[in-house]
Amino acid sequence: MPAAPGFRPKMSPLLALVLASFLVAPPVEAQISPFTQSIAAAAAPDSAIAAYYAQNGYAPLWTAPDQAERRNLLLTALSHAADHGLPVQRYDAVALADAFRAARTEGDRGRLDVRMTRAFLDYAQDLHSGVLTPSKVDPTIVRELPRLPVEQMFAVLENGDLGAFLAGLAPKAPAYAQLMKARIGLERQIAQGGWGPVLTAKLKPGASGAEVVALRDRLVAMGYLRRSATRDYDGEVQKAVQQFQLAHGLEADGVLDESTLAELNVAPQDRLKSILVAMERERWINIDRGHRHIWVNLTDFSARIIDDGKETFTTRSVVGKNAPETRSPEFSDEMEYIVVNPSWSVPRSITTKEYLPLLKKNPNAAGHLKIVDSKGRVIDRGKINFGKYTAANFPFSMRQPPSDGNALGLVKFMFPNKWNIYLHDTPSKSLFAREVRAFSHGCIRLGDPFDFAHALLEVQSDDPRGQFQKALDSGQEQAIKLDVHVPVHIVYFTAFPGAKGQMNYRRDVYGRDALIYDALMEAGVVPGGQQG
Template sequence: MRRAFALGDQMSRLYRRRSSVRLALGLSMLVAAGAGVIPAPALAELTAYTRSVAEAAGRSDLISGWYRERGYRTLWTGPGDAARREAFLSAITQAAAHGLPVQRYDAAALAARFRAAATEGDRGRLEVAMTQALLDWAHDLHSGVLDPAKVDPGIKREVPKLDPRAVLAAFETDPVRFLNGLAPRNPEYARLMRAKLDLERRIARGGWGAEVPLRPMKAGASGPDLIALRDRLAAMGYLGRTATNTFDDTVRAALRVFQHDHGLTPSGVADEATIRALNVAPSARLGAILVAMERERWLNIDRGERHIWVNLPEFTARIVEGGNVTFETRSVIGKDSADQRSPEFSDQMEYMVINPSWNVPRSITTKEYLPLLQRNPNAAGHLKLIDSRGRVVNRGAVNFNAYNARNFPFSMRQPPSDGNALGLVKFMFPNPWNIYLHDTPSKSLFDREVRAFSHGCIRLGQPFDFAHALLSAQTDDPQALFQSQLGTGKESVIRLEVPVPVHLVYFTAWAGPMGRMNYRADIYGRDAAIFDALSRAGVVPGAVQG
């Protein structure tokens, strides 16, 4: 840092060598073109600098045009640019702390170029390099390093993007304020940064120690396996200093907290699933944190004072108001198959449908039901066959074997009923993928730890209570309003007077309000793909700025 901040003196020496008076005069004359005769020596100096900037910026129309429009006025290398220069170089020394690719901005290399700059060509090239580094830094810290759609097709998220010209203007006006406002403001991002630093320190000290042998243990156990379990829990912060050599209540209580934090049934028994979770390497957990930080940058938006948060790997849906969870329920998400994984995106919930009909998606109709109908026209009798004009078709009049998945001309619909696949209520935020939240008659699935069974939509464990919580914002008696529609048995709609943002997200690592980390399995393999892409982009776990 001291070396970076000494660059003001270095640039001053460069200006003395190259005659700062003539350069400043030349720059001002270029900005005010035609305002007098430019002395030949200053013109020569100026031409070398501007030629260098133009050549260096040639690969970027944006940077080239921006310098040309401002008469090649400096942003970094002029006699009055020291504060901006130092603010930026100071900021990018934190690239590793943010889990960003250090070499993309490389504060040390830029600082070295300032110290080595000796000619106007050096200065022009350095101007452009610094500007490009600023644009890269602003984009990556604010919006993420990766384009999520290129990593996994199931990530449909619209990433917030900064306008590059607005970036340059805001930075020039108030560099410190601009730089401080780039990172996600959500408190979770800061918690992840702290967790990353803590875990890196733990890894540097040897990690969490020896793995626990994969042999189940329960209360009263003792011996080397128990000692390994005790020491692992202590190293991970779940158990205080203790010399116990038996599986006592203290160890059991610590194990329950660990199980809760990792989405396991908090039984207090060291079963095989729990031991496997305990033995996940700290380096793997660090990778999950890096991915979570990238995901937070993709979500660097106003999430809404009141919003719905559905974390797919956690199998949970929440209503959040003012940063506090006011309602929570278990969820079932899409199966881990190519065409049934639940996508990630944000939208606005607009209404709920009471006693809904289920309009069977075309993919399910042709892939699942058409083969059944070809074997038995009376199969799936709970579904009605509908023609293109919305009329119910007599199955006996249809030769199902004459059709295939491409030319099948009918749709299928299940009328409202207690056995309807959507249950008795669905929650709508219209989107191109036909994804919504809904009730289900298959209640037993909510007792499972891993709940990936749907065709992509999100099933809720407590849909009526979820509806009441949503409606509480627009009526003093949400239960009565809901029941008045439910009791008719007919399909009806209740609109939300104020649409509620809904975020379908995928976090396998997050820190609770007290800072303790939670982890979940990467059920769709998306985090693994993101981590690989971050690595290819130059993100190095545990990297430090040289």
């Protein structure tokens, strides 16, 4: 059908620029090739890709006869995207290979070249730094992602070793490879029917019968017990239950109680979800974590010092309560100093939401805290009419001087950040005996803070205990600088390998993993064990 008189099809600014450049060229070169036209049109929606092709004269990156090795390297890498729990359809290797076989025209070839480039950039970014932007999934995951500069990726195509680049994209932390192995094992287990029937009975060592047989068979399927014909809850079964409990953050008493029963009955499909999320989280922290670093896993309620890949210190921790304003955030920073005999500057939110209502009823409430004005002066609370203030206009802050009863205990560990999160001691020691330890306002309380301080100082002091004790005995607030700042990683892994490679699982205490898993599914990730 002929176009109406005067009709002109819309043209992208980039394509218009390309056409203009040819219009002023000598007559012999005035015609734009279909290949160039198709590349300009296909690349136009992505400014970075469009700019790169334009700067390089629309030369092919993947489709020229002498680029077979390059495209085969990429197609091979893309064919393994599912191994990493990535959204395969985003850079479908099979579809790209089919497109190469089906290409007949220069236009086909140009469009395919751009598709390959887009697949390369997406795959590299997803595998290196994650499929998702975590803060968009949950605003309390405030981690900065190690995104690759687009210029760096294009430079690899110009003069780099593409094979080495692709091989080095995935996280190098040993945990990532172990998670990949666990994913394969779970998918195989799911394909074989799972771990058997759900267990229903709570049991103790010494029990016998069909319910013990069901427990035995499930422990065998999970890899905690060798095959046997026992019907008794004997020492071997008890030991297997204890190993399971240790791997799931439970009290290792060897008794099949309610919490152990609940964890045993978690389906392999749900464990696979934890693995896929953990692999994504590993991509979010695909960075140099430091040969010495502090690892705080919120779901494990622990804080550890890692030296050259080995755990050299560990202590129990208490983390933020499971409420929107108190959940501990996830991020990385550097610990700079230790404060001994700290004073506690009460956070504004706690001052106005918890203490101000009490002060309105009784000006002498919370007498252990000082009322401080904007200049740092302590104000006589008897001279303050608390009733006339609201949370919005309360002009004072509150501070607790150093003491044994200070909310921060006798030491805190500082890595200054805008969320005002740090590690610290606490006078509330009983909470460390709990199985689930989410009770704080967001900061991380340590079960063995003095030993933690000694471990940090031992690399810079001949007498770390003596140095710390001297500061403690002074009764005055003192800061001890760390000669070398120590990276701190506050993480949230519900699936992680233990020292011997056995997978550990923890409960999703904040519900973050569920949100991340749903976002991964929306992005196109398909759990292999649940296909078909």
